Amino acid sequence: MRHARDGATAAMNAASRVLVARGKHEPQEAEDPDVHWGQRAREGAWAPTKDGQRIHIGIDCSAGDQAPTLxxxxxxxxxxxxxxxDIVAQTTAGGVRLLTVLHGPDAPTEFRFPVQLPDGLVLEGMPSGGFDVVHLRYGATVGRFYSPWAADVMARPVKADYQLEGSTIIMRVQHENSYYPVVADPLYTR
Known part of the structure; x- marks a missing residue:
């Protein structure tokens, strides 16, 4: 347990350093009774939409059966x-944030987040590079995956983008020649 707790502390400290260095208003961690987390990484979270439905955001990773350090x-x-x-998973007001902390050059460059949507909702690509969750019948945006950003420990931007494969959002982070740790941020909110 001590090893997991030490690793969790290191990941949280790395994410905090990068967020502070960015110097922008970032979504804050908050309790939201409409967000429900699974028991394992692969299970991810069930997050609300503006129309009262829920989407499921999974974390497809090699340690998918791992329980989190709560x-x-x-x-x-x-x-x-x-x-x-490491992934620092936060509940925010109306959504979830999956701060992905890359500690070195051997970290992958792609991260997969399978999304399950209720009937009548679809992911629609936006010019910003993010995805809106759109209600097909009304054409209304009921949730949003904001375009990803990534930065290294020196607060230098690191190229990050999304690609959609079926209903899986793939975050690509080109972190070569970066100062580690690098933090990338998939963020969903209703």
């Missing part, structure tokens, strides 16, 4: 989700 009900850390990679 820091608070609104903050959990998946230590070693991938090689040289």
């Amino acid at each position: 820091v608070r009900p609104s903050l959990r850390v998946f230590v070693g989700a991938e090689v040289d990679t």
